[in-house]
Amino acid sequence: MGEAFxxxxxxxxxxxxxxxxxxEDYARALGGCDExxxxxxxxxxxxxxxxxxxxxxxxxxxxxxxxxxxFACDMARRRGTGAGLGWT
Numbered sequence: 001m002g003e004a005f006x007x008x009x010x011x012x013x014x015x016x017x018x019x020x021x022x023x024e025d026y027a028r029a030l031g032g033c034d035e036x037x038x039x040x041x042x043x044x045x046x047x048x049x050x051x052x053x054x055x056x057x058x059x060x061x062x063x064x065x066x067x068x069x070x071f072a073c074d075m076a077r078r079r080g081t082g083a084g085l086g087w088t
Contacts, residue, residue: 002034002055009069012047013076020048026071031064032057048072 015023020038027036034055041047051068058064 004052004054005056005060006039006050006052007060007065007068008039008050009048009072011073012041012044012049013072014046015048015072015075019075019078023048023051023068023072023075027051027053027068030067 015038023038024036027033031053033053035053037052037054038048039050039052041049053060
């Protein structure tokens with residue numbers, strides 16, 4: 001198991017289970033990491049506040065961080081309208 005990084009988002013996003021799984025899959029594919037786990041807000045478990053990435057084979061660049069958060073934001077906007085985008 002590789003090193004773990006917590007990637008906080010600037011905001012928390014309301015993501016259902018399908019959207020959370022899509023975000024984790026996207027993070028693994030985009031970040032080239034072994035594991036990705038959505039981090040739920042402790043005060044509101046319906047909100048995702050970031051990601052935990054394990055075994056990252058690349059670099060945490062500003063572009064990667066922005067891409068991951070943009071994906072989460074897009075999933076939140078699609079809530080209830082196919083929020084998993086077929087990633088799951």
